[in-house]
Amino acid sequence: MGSLLEGRTILVAGVTMDTSIGFATARVAQEQGATVLISNFGRALGITRRIAKRLPAEAPVLELDVTDPAHLAALPDAIREQLGEDATLDGLVHSIAFGNPETVLGGRFVGAPWADVAQAIQVSSYSLMSLAHAVRPLLSPGAGIVGLTFDASVAWPAYDWMGVAKAGLESCARYLARDLGADGIRVNLVSAGPLKTLAAKAIPGFEEIESGWKERAPLGWDNTDAEPTARAVCALLSDFFPATTGEIVHVDGGYHAMGA
Numbered sequence: 001m002g003s004l005l006e007g008r009t010i011l012v013a014g015v016t017m018d019t020s021i022g023f024a025t026a027r028v029a030q031e032q033g034a035t036v037l038i039s040n041f042g043r044a045l046g047i048t049r050r051i052a053k054r055l056p057a058e059a060p061v062l063e064l065d066v067t068d069p070a071h072l073a074a075l076p077d078a079i080r081e082q083l084g085e086d087a088t089l090d091g092l093v094h095s096i097a098f099g100n101p102e103t104v105l106g107g108r109f110v111g112a113p114w115a116d117v118a119q120a121i122q123v124s125s126y127s128l129m130s131l132a133h134a135v136r137p138l139l140s141p142g143a144g145i146v147g148l149t150f151d152a153s154v155a156w157p158a159y160d161w162m163g164v165a166k167a168g169l170e171s172c173a174r175y176l177a178r179d180l181g182a183d184g185i186r187v188n189l190v191s192a193g194p195l196k197t198l199a200a201k202a203i204p205g206f207e208e209i210e211s212g213w214k215e216r217a218p219l220g221w222d223n224t225d226a227e228p229t230a231r232a233v234c235a236l237l238s239d240f241f242p243a244t245t246g247e248i249v250h251v252d253g254g255y256h257a258m259g260a
């Protein structure tokens with residue numbers, strides 16, 4: 001147990017399984033003293049409610065489809081319902097992405113249909129802004145927003161339009177940092193190495209992306225351990241990064257810094 005996030009209230013959006021990066025983040029945040037709410041949407045909501053019981057303290061589960069304007073508009077009241085009328089948020093974690101594996105991932109870059117590309121970008125990039133906008137009335141000065149990316153500075157096998165969506169997310173984070181900075185709100189991303197989550201398993205050809213990672217990363221890499229990523233997210237949420245915004249912190253064993 002620690003006290004890095006003592007007294008802070010954090011919404012972690014995007015928790016389905018206990019393999020989710022969002023789950024590890026919620027767990028570490030609670031271990032560091034935070035009050036945590038988690039969210040998910042649709043059919044997986046029941047799974048999230050069961051998984052929420054596996055956290056050190058069962059977290060309230062909110063229904064939130066980031067493509068549904070009604071869910072976004074109702075979010076502040078849903079949070080107040082859980083935490084009381086004076087509720088504020090000190091942290092928001094965006095741990096959300098989706099791309100149709102049949103059409104925009106797995107080597108189908110050229111010729112991908114716009115409707116599916118648009119969906120990937122709406123869910124995986126635009127939603128950082130729409131979610132931040134939705135909770136803005138609750139965000140306290142000094143609050144941190146942290147999202148998850150996968151290094152979008154290069155092209156990967158199989159990642160295709162999700163790579164473009166991540167490039168959009170990275171840019172979105174910088175613009176949000178620009179526009180929310182005056183309110184003392186920091187916006188940063190963690191660029192994680194490959195982790196065996198539901199989202200990753202849904203990418204046809206994910207093994208190609210992760211092959212050789214362990215060997216090339218100077219620190220090595222365990223693709224079943226989301227804790228290093230979760231810890232970095234929590235550090236960025238904390239007041240140990242008070243003057244950092246628009247930043248991307250790599251948590252990938254050092255892979256990104258090696259030429260070969």
Ligand code: NAP
Nearest residue numbers: 014015016020021044065066096097148149194195197199
């Ligand atoms: P995950 O467990 O599948 O989490 C992704 C979450 O996004 C799921 O809870 C998913 O819900 C949710 N989601 C999808 N569409 C949504 C929508 N319209 N509204 C609200 N939530 C929605 O996989 P993860 O790997 O932890 O992913 C979390 C983040 O980390 C993503 O941004 C991902 O790109 C990023 N990341 C992952 C890796 C990796 O290797 N795994 C590496 C770097 C970055 P459902 O399960 O119900 O669809």
